[in-house]
Amino acid sequence: GDSVTQMEGPVTLSEEAFLTINCTYTATGYPSLFWYVQYPGEGLQLLLKATKADDKGSNKGFEATYRKETTSFHLEKGSVQVSDSAVYFCALSENNQGGKLIFGQGTELSVKP
């Protein structure tokens, strides 16, 4: 079945460092891909998404490009802030019209001042 694999955390960075969180997926069709974020004490919320190959999702300085050839959707940010400390989840859905989302195990990011 479809699945998502993320790099293990926790990831600890200094403020203004470059961030990459790797995400790869296995899917039989052409899924939509998502990054969700869970800030401490809050519910999960959508960070960005991409619905087809070569699409780039972006939000709040974060970016991720849908790479069909490598089945990847790595999350990047050029300069992290303390406020970016959170757990990041990569996810896929089988289409862009709903249906269940399959999540990775989450990667905890801690940014130190």
Add this chain to the structure above:
Amino acid sequence: GAGVSQSPSNKVTEKGKDVELRCDPISGHTALYWYRQSLGQGLEFLIYFQGNSAPDKSGLPSDRFSAERTGESVSTLTIQRTQQEDSAVYLCASSMNTGELFFGEGSRLTVL
């Protein structure tokens, strides 16, 4: 309220008891999801409701787990004869089928 509301926020129960968890989705959202988040684990899909269609129950871990939804409104997740391995945070989400899920803050279940 404007967001997805879950209750109770915390539930401590004894092994073997039944528990009910409630989710109030965002008004107008046709899709409703239940996920389970265990310590150190990702989000495990449990069940998905879409309008009047038959729910996707493929993620329910055993027949002790069941869920209902009244129309496009409230949903309850029931766990019968709870076991210690059921301890987790149970998350509800709703959606307008755009792929963007709106999550509640979860119900933390502890089975002693």
